[in-house]
Amino acid sequence: MSRLLAAQPDPAAVEALLAKEAIPSALLLELQFASVTARISDWQGYVVDGNGVTWAGLGELVGISDLEGGSDNLAPLREYILGIPWELLDKESTPTQIQSRIPALIGAPSEYRGRSANLSFQLFDPDLTDQFGRPLPVGVPVALDAGLMTNVSWSLAPGAGGVITTLRVEGVLARKGSPQYGLLTDRDQKRRYGDDEGLEFVPEVMSTNVNWTDW
Template structure:
């Protein structure tokens, strides 16, 4: 069975198919789920809060070559609860997962047999990020916004899984460093202490 069988069947039948992004932000203690539409959406066994045009995502791209991209999630017109979350974000956001999904809908106009914006298939994860920093701004009681930067899962791929105490590993990290060049001579060496 391939991906998106309902979506493919609807498209092959000449129906109009639309898509929307869904974002799950796994904040510590208060995870949130958003979608780029209006009202609540029941999809994949969860309720996604509609944000309409109030949310923006920049930098959704696949890592290519040696570059680990960053994404920025911006949400404006938010309630005071999310601003409170942003103020206490340092321990609730850092290195927590943010996952972006795609959800397909059947939006065939003027068809009585299809409910408007009927779900096709389950949400499908298209990218995963590690949340980094959340900032907020408020201009009066009604103009509030937050911005959340997230790093690719590949951000720390150049960090050695377990750095070895060898001259070769040390020189890879710090060229011309001689701090560990004598380590090989210490293997199975007996050192007498104290020497009188």
């Protein structure tokens, strides 16, 4: 059994769903701001996942960059493209007036910088719907990515598309101001393991010729 199925409360139901020709799924992005946790999706309208949690729609999650990682890329940078619809702005506002409102819509850096952003996806059964005509979820959300929010930029969308914000998220293994893997020095070793004294004498022995004994 795959890890995806093993983590589901009803693996058989998820496996049967995956055997269908086409199934809907939703991307779910949880942003843990300092004042509130925002849960948004890439669907139009609200989404209820398999845990009963509601995620806002309205196309607020417009797109994401490629998810990368692995042994050669321990601290990848992702970008989440978020839309701010014109309904939250004034359609009669001039670009200058809109620009003055952007910081208030994005929030202060203390609201997001260094805080968690978690991406997952939820599968739905196209043949079963609730009273509102929405497909019912099957299983629980599957985690795709976890990281820390770093900074936000914005731009005006063409036409009446509103404002597009780009949220940058770094992997949880990112260490600002430090080499990606560290150096084999006493200072870096003590930063990793505070009581390790194994590299204290490295500078002294670097130019020392070792005379191996003949056992």
